[in-house]
Amino acid sequence: MTKLNSKIPKGNLADKWTNYKSHQNLVNPPNKPKLDIIVVGTGLAGASAAASLGAMGFKVKIFCISDSPRRAHSIAAQGGINASKNYPNDGDSVYRLFYDTIKGGDYRAREANVYRLAEVSGSIIDQCVAQGVPFARDYSGLLDNRSFGGAQVSRTFYARGQTGQQLLLGAYGALSHQIKLGNVKLYNRSEMLDLVLVEGKARGIISRNVVTGELEKHFGHAVVIATGGYGNVYFLSTNAMNSNSSAAWQIYKKGAFFANPSYVQIHPTCIPVHGDYQSKLTLMSESLRNDGRIWVPKNKEDAEKIRKKQLKANDIKEEERDYFLERRYPAFGNLVPRDVASRAAKERCDAGFGVGNTGLAVYLDFAAAIKRLGKDVIEERYGNLFQMYEKIVDENPYENPMMIYPAVHYTMGGVWVDYELQTTIEGLFCAGEANFSDHGANRLGASALMQGLSDGYFVLPYTIQNYLSKEIKVPRMSTDLPEFNKTLEEVKGRLNKLMSISGNKSVDYFHKKLGHIMWEYVGMGRTKEGLSKAVELIRELKKDYWSDLRVPGDMNGVNTELEKATRVADFIELGELIALDALQRNESCGGHFREEYQTPEGEALRNDNDFMFVGAWEYKGEDQMPELHKEPLNYEAIEVKQRDYK
Amino acid sequence: MDLTLEIWRQENPKAKGKFETYKVQNISPDCSFLEMLDILNESLIDKVQLPINFDHDCREGICGMCSLYINGRPHGPDNEVTTCQLHMRKFKDGDTITIEPWRSKAFPIIKDLMINRNAFDQIIQAGGYISVTTGGVPDANSIPINRNDAELAMDASACIGCGACVSACKNASAMLFVAAKVSQFALLPQGKIEAKDRVKAMVAKMDELGFGNCSNTFACEAECPKKISVSNIARMNREFLCANIS
Ligand SMILES: Cc1cc2nc3c(=O)[nH]c(=O)nc-3n(C[C@H](O)[C@H](O)[C@H](O)COP(=O)(O)OP(=O)(O)OC[C@H]3O[C@@H](n4cnc5c(N)ncnc54)[C@H](O)[C@@H]3O)c2cc1C
Ligand code: FES
Numbered sequence: 078m079t080k081l082n083s084k085i086p087k088g089n090l091a092d093k094w095t096n097y098k099s100h101q102n103l104v105n106p107p108n109k110p111k112l113d114i115i116v117v118g119t120g121l122a123g124a125s126a127a128a129s130l131g132a133m134g135f136k137v138k139i140f141c142i143s144d145s146p147r148r149a150h151s152i153a154a155q156g157g158i159n160a161s162k163n164y165p166n167d168g169d170s171v172y173r174l175f176y177d178t179i180k181g182g183d184y185r186a187r188e189a190n191v192y193r194l195a196e197v198s199g200s201i202i203d204q205c206v207a208q209g210v211p212f213a214r215d216y217s218g219l220l221d222n223r224s225f226g227g228a229q230v231s232r233t234f235y236a237r238g239q240t241g242q243q244l245l246l247g248a249y250g251a252l253s254h255q256i257k258l259g260n261v262k263l264y265n266r267s268e269m270l271d272l273v274l275v276e277g278k279a280r281g282i283i284s285r286n287v288v289t290g291e292l293e294k295h296f297g298h299a300v301v302i303a304t305g306g307y308g309n310v311y312f313l314s315t316n317a318m319n320s321n322s323s324a325a326w327q328i329y330k331k332g333a334f335f336a337n338p339s340y341v342q343i344h345p346t347c348i349p350v351h352g353d354y355q356s357k358l359t360l361m362s363e364s365l366r367n368d369g370r371i372w373v374p375k376n377k378e379d380a381e382k383i384r385k386k387q388l389k390a391n392d393i394k395e396e397e398r399d400y401f402l403e404r405r406y407p408a409f410g411n412l413v414p415r416d417v418a419s420r421a422a423k424e425r426c427d428a429g430f431g432v433g434n435t436g437l438a439v440y441l442d443f444a445a446a447i448k449r450l451g452k453d454v455i456e457e458r459y460g461n462l463f464q465m466y467e468k469i470v471d472e473n474p475y476e477n478p479m480m481i482y483p484a485v486h487y488t489m490g491g492v493w494v495d496y497e498l499q500t501t502i503e504g505l506f507c508a509g510e511a512n513f514s515d516h517g518a519n520r521l522g523a524s525a526l527m528q529g530l531s532d533g534y535f536v537l538p539y540t541i542q543n544y545l546s547k548e549i550k551v552p553r554m555s556t557d558l559p560e561f562n563k564t565l566e567e568v569k570g571r572l573n574k575l576m577s578i579s580g581n582k583s584v585d586y587f588h589k590k591l592g593h594i595m596w597e598y599v600g601m602g603r604t605k606e607g608l609s610k611a612v613e614l615i616r617e618l619k620k621d622y623w624s625d626l627r628v629p630g631d632m633n634g635v636n637t638e639l640e641k642a643t644r645v646a647d648f649i650e651l652g653e654l655i656a657l658d659a660l661q662r663n664e665s666c667g668g669h670f671r672e673e674y675q676t677p678e679g680e681a682l683r684n685d686n687d688f689m690f691v692g693a694w695e696y697k698g699e700d701q702m703p704e705l706h707k708e709p710l711n712y713e714a715i716e717v718k719q720r721d722y723k
Numbered sequence: 724m725d726l727t728l729e730i731w732r733q734e735n736p737k738a739k740g741k742f743e744t745y746k747v748q749n750i751s752p753d754c755s756f757l758e759m760l761d762i763l764n765e766s767l768i769d770k771v772q773l774p775i776n777f778d779h780d781c782r783e784g785i786c787g788m789c790s791l792y793i794n795g796r797p798h799g800p801d802n803e804v805t806t807c808q809l810h811m812r813k814f815k816d817g818d819t820i821t822i823e824p825w826r827s828k829a830f831p832i833i834k835d836l837m838i839n840r841n842a843f844d845q846i847i848q849a850g851g852y853i854s855v856t857t858g859g860v861p862d863a864n865s866i867p868i869n870r871n872d873a874e875l876a877m878d879a880s881a882c883i884g885c886g887a888c889v890s891a892c893k894n895a896s897a898m899l900f901v902a903a904k905v906s907q908f909a910l911l912p913q914g915k916i917e918a919k920d921r922v923k924a925m926v927a928k929m930d931e932l933g934f935g936n937c938s939n940t941f942a943c944e945a946e947c948p949k950k951i952s953v954s955n956i957a958r959m960n961r962e963f964l965c966a967n968i969s
Binding site: 143148213214317534 | 849883907
């Protein structure tokens with residue numbers, strides 16, 4: 078039987094969160110400063126959680142890898158953040174945002190969590206505006222909205238093409254305020270390497286100061302993991318270079334279940350790969366699909382000539398172009414959800430209609446929008462994105478259509494959490510992209526920022542109290558307890574082991590190899606054979622890694638190769654779990670597309686009878702098969718249908 | 724392209740650093756500057772040598788982590804880009820390229836090209852925020868803001884905190900960085916309430932941390948990858964004056 082208790086409150090969907098808050102246990106003000114909370118990560122989720130908890134009076138310690146909390150990966154988010162404010166009066170509501178998110182997630186997310194997310198979405202915008210986040214405004218001085226994929230209303234708030242930056246700076250400001258007040262202590266350039274359990278509860282972490290190389294022990298009555306997603310398992314992704322899954326993976330090995338790892342989002346609009354020296358892929362925000370039209374040539378011969386540089390995009394006449402999204406999905410057109418758009422692009426390229434020198438690209442064309450709105454308007458809306466494109470590709474997107482191709486972008490899967498965002502380890506919470514909670518099998522654009530801030534500002538500050546209220550009698554523990562020392566020794570042992578392999582290949586060599594396996598067999602189109610092969614290849618790669626890795630230098634002081642080595646060791650193991658999860662899920666849903674399971678039109682074919690569950694994996698020991706636990710999903714407020722964007 | 728690189732190597736904050744010469748070959752012009760350094764580092768690891776340490780994260784010009792002083796210019800020869808957005812097509816085959824860290828008393832070197840910019844965080848902690856806490860705030864649209872002011876605030880808030888302004892300034896002044904934050908809030912009604920205390924606290928912190936004075940040569944604006952305008956400095960000076968008069 079399943080060990081999972083999602084703790085969804087009773088009552089009507091719309092009343093659950095209010096009821097929860099009315100009946101949960103709280104910590105009274107004099108007790109709050111006696112309780113320590115560790116927050117790992119300063120992205121939107123971590124920074125907003127730490128700032129809110131600090132302001133409430135808890136003593137918070139926050140950790141990040143970079144030199145400043147403001148540099149977390151969230152800073153790179155471009156397009157916007159959703160909220161069901163219905164300011165444009167186009168029919169939005171909490172229910173509609175909830176519905177779109179569940180449908181967009183292909184009916185694989187938990188109803189109660191998603192409803193709560195939609196419910197608090199408006200407060201997020203209020204909070205950010207109060208912090209001075211300069212969202213785009215119209216001439217009346219009120220907030221402006223744009224549209225994103227998977228929605229028929231305009232509910233996306235934005236700050237030019239730098240929404241993540243502005244939201245993160247807002248949260249970073251709030252965090253800085255609490256640091257100044259002494260409620261939060263910052264540990265920058267510090268990487269969490271393991272979790273400390275005392276009598277089965279999360280009580281602290283072991284971190285490494287990446288400047289001095291020193292290992293440190295930290296106590297907390299509760300620990301919050303907000304370390305972001307695991308897209309970098311694929312080596313090439315739109316994630317920042319330091320984005321990693323090690324904190325999530327280490328807590329998995331300590332007993333936190335890992336849910337739906339195979340739900341990986343491949344974003345349709347990224348700059349195509351251009352060389353094997355490439356270190357990352359750059360996203361071109363989804364907001365571009367508001368005004369850009371996606372196409373490839375109708376004729377294969379034209380596509381071939383373009384690939385050979387005998388023809389240019391602008392040589393192809395209007396009637397010779399195939400606007401394949403508009404053709405296949407007239408109702409949503411270029412604004413279909415990401416998984417649908419990505420697969421459609423791959424389908425065209427696989428069929429020989431791709432452009433660019435590799436044939437792995439499609440056009441994103443602004444000519445019509447420029448004609449309709451003028452270059453100024455397009456520049457105002459997307460100027461920085463166009464500039465970014467030009468700097469990278471050396472081509473002017475106002476004159477020639479952009480070339481784009483899907484790339485790994487976001488991970489819906491993550492650490493399993495209950496309604497309170499608590500993992501299967503008591504006292505251990507997980508927020509933001511690191512958890513699995515709200516996006517089902519596919520995330521809609523502009524919903525990650527919403528979720529991260531919802532978790533951090535409005536959910537955790539409540540739910541964590543329900544746990545901490547039982548801990549008020551627990552005094553601060555000494556980090557000289559045997560549990561802390563033992564975990565520290567384990568970490569030291571792991572680092573020593575990596576250093577002492579003294580093989581011949583660099584970390585990046587293995588990481589790239591892993592990336593190739595993942596993209597080839599665990600990417601946009603998956604098959605039983607391919608996935609089985611991937612598992613085999615990854616296991617071999619793991620052996621090679623632990624026998625042929627070379628980490629130069631030593632453990633003292635700065636050693637970025639050692640940092641990468643611990644992360645890639647974990648990526649390899651997580652890669653295998655992604656493949657195993659994809660293998661057990663004999664259906665297609667959202668970002669998980671099994672070629673064996675598709676409709677005659679090539680759409681994802683779910684199997685609700687057998688797979689309407691959250692798949693949560695339990696670690697069973699080194700090289701042992703993990704155990705799958707199933708949390709059934711029940712839909713009460715929504716009628717489950719095949720997704721239809723036609 | 725084949726290139727010669729003169730790179731600053733320094734073991735730790737206290738060690739004496741020096742330039743070392745490296746060669747890289749067959750670099751594609753489409754390669755980014757940091758990818759070129761990746762290639763060099765891979766070759767060093769192959770030879771069981773220590774790779775060159777430099778800071779980076781997003782590699783798309785927004786996190787502000789990368790910070791190289793290339794051929795005498797912060798973020799190198801291209802305009803309006805960070806180091807990570809610089810591409811090798813901006814150089815010529817056979818070039819010699821000099822690569823150093825930002826140099827300023829307030830940004831001590833950690834190792835090789837990595838520097839410590841905690842001073843910027845400390846300036847923000849001194850008052851670079853609106854001190855609302857979570858919850859209990861008014862509806863977002865109850866605070867209409869003149870669109871022009873909102874746009875100017877956004878221009879100022881586009882600062883990525885990389886420190887190129889300090890590195891470009893002969894006095895190692897942090898005026899542009901501080902002014903951008905002060906301006907963003909001075910332009911918004913939400914920020915006006917604490918405006919006076921904010922500017923005083925931030926300026927005092929900046930001085931305390933050892934940044935130099937502004938002598939209006941505006942190298943900061945010229946080298947800023949986000950084109951933060953020096954008009955923000957004028958706005959801050961006005962704010963500062965007002966705060967100290969009243
Ligand atoms: C290019 C791009 C554009 C995007 N645009 C949008 C958008 O327009 N709208 C939208 O809704 N979403 C967007 N997303 C997704 C969204 O940005 C992310 O999902 C979200 O910001 C993740 O926030 P987070 O707080 O969970 O984690 P992150 O921002 O990834 O933060 C992770 C933090 O954890 C720290 N950390 C990690 N491991 C450790 C460790 N072991 N020890 C200590 N610290 C650690 C890091 O230093 C960092 O501070 C975009 C993503 C990308 C890549
Ligand atoms: S690495 Fe982020 S700005 Fe250069």
